[in-house]
Amino acid sequence: MAATSNERPSAATGNERASAATNDIRVRSPKFDFTGVPRRWLLGSRIASSVANGANLLFPAGERFFVRSVRRYLDRLDPVADAQLLSDVRAFSQQEGRHAAAHERAFEVLRAQGYDIDTFLRAYEAVAFGAIEKVVPHKLSLAATAACEHFTAILAEAGLTDGVMDHAHPVMRELLLWHAVEEIEHRSVAFDVLAKVDPSYALRIAGLAMASSMLGSFWVMGALYLLAQDGDPAGLLREMRIGREKKKRQAEAARAGTLDATKEAILPQKSIMTRVFGRGIRDYVRRDFHPAERDLRPVVERAMRTVRALDAAAHQSGRPSHPANAI
Numbered sequence: 537m538a539a540t541s542n543e544r545p546s547a548a549t550g551n552e553r554a555s556a557a558t559n560d561i562r563v564r565s566p567k568f569d570f571t572g573v574p575r576r577w578l579l580g581s582r583i584a585s586s587v588a589n590g591a592n593l594l595f596p597a598g599e600r601f602f603v604r605s606v607r608r609y610l611d612r613l614d615p616v617a618d619a620q621l622l623s624d625v626r627a628f629s630q631q632e633g634r635h636a637a638a639h640e641r642a643f644e645v646l647r648a649q650g651y652d653i654d655t656f657l658r659a660y661e662a663v664a665f666g667a668i669e670k671v672v673p674h675k676l677s678l679a680a681t682a683a684c685e686h687f688t689a690i691l692a693e694a695g696l697t698d699g700v701m702d703h704a705h706p707v708m709r710e711l712l713l714w715h716a717v718e719e720i721e722h723r724s725v726a727f728d729v730l731a732k733v734d735p736s737y738a739l740r741i742a743g744l745a746m747a748s749s750m751l752g753s754f755w756v757m758g759a760l761y762l763l764a765q766d767g768d769p770a771g772l773l774r775e776m777r778i779g780r781e782k783k784k785r786q787a788e789a790a791r792a793g794t795l796d797a798t799k800e801a802i803l804p805q806k807s808i809m810t811r812v813f814g815r816g817i818r819d820y821v822r823r824d825f826h827p828a829e830r831d832l833r834p835v836v837e838r839a840m841r842t843v844r845a846l847d848a849a850a851h852q853s854g855r856p857s858h859p860a861n862a863i
């Protein structure tokens with residue numbers, strides 16, 4: 537396991553708040569056995585599972601784009617003055633490479649479940665990386681990567697704190713908790729490289745516009761593409777109605793102080809897409825924003841305890857998800 541520390545003031549931004557809130561970037565090498573993951577692996581819900589699967593479809597090619605966009609500027613970093621950032625870029629690249637590979641293995645489950653994912657993947661990769669990436673300036677690709685990393689860190693924080701993952705199939709839960717932990721660990725790497733290459737606020741905001749429009753549209757299209765293959769529109773409408781009624785009842789129970797997370801899954805009142813893009817954009821447009829301004833180390837530590845417990849349970853059940861010494 538490689539580990540590198542990025543507990544330092546952000547020289548790129550001068551934002552002193554970043555120094556206290558960053559995590560070590562640890563490269564872990566998990567292996568997962570996805571055999572037996574059901575179609576409705578999250579909350580027993582086709583909608584929740586498809587929204588999560590829709591995001592998962594974007595990860596492998598997206599993460600390789602992030603790494604390309606950052607590594608293109610390695611020669612702009614000073615080997616001495618930026619030694620820590622260079623080390624962080626190496627660890628970030630290794631983490632993203634492992635995420636991409638793990639999610640590609642999870643694709644086999646979707647194929648085995650009968651989903652056609654390859655038509656979507658071909659179109660997504662042709663448009664995003666075969667066309668758009670080829671025509672946008674490299675600096676804009678880096679700025680879009682910095683913004684995407686901010687969105688993935690918010691998605692990760694939501695996944696580690698809103699309790700929904702408690703109701704996921706154990707192997708998918710472990711995959712997503714591990715990925716979320718590492719997204720939080722490396723959340724400022726691309727942002728700090730961008731600040732070194734070009735600290736322009738206009739470029740940062742252009743990257744935000746590109747990231748939010750592309751990530752949002754491909755995520756929605758991926759989720760809808762999967763949902764459409766499930767058929768049964770009446771069942772889908774019924775699930776949506778039941779979900780709305782459950783959220784309304786839970787909001788009333790929360791106000792009355794009678795909501796009990798030990799008795800039922802608590803549904804967040806706002807969708808994950810609303811939370812990621814709503815808060816993500818609000819944060820990112822602040823001129824003094826830095827991705828590591830909030831201390832998420834307790835969240836990461838708690839999640840890693842859960843990952844280790846899931847891994848131990850998998851070993852006990854004879855279904856090792858990955859070598860114990862890898863985490």
Ligand SMILES: [Fe+2]
Pocket residue numbers: 599631632635636715719
């Ligand atoms: Fe990742």
Ligand SMILES: [Fe+2]
Pocket residue numbers: 602632685688719722
């Ligand atoms: Fe990332």
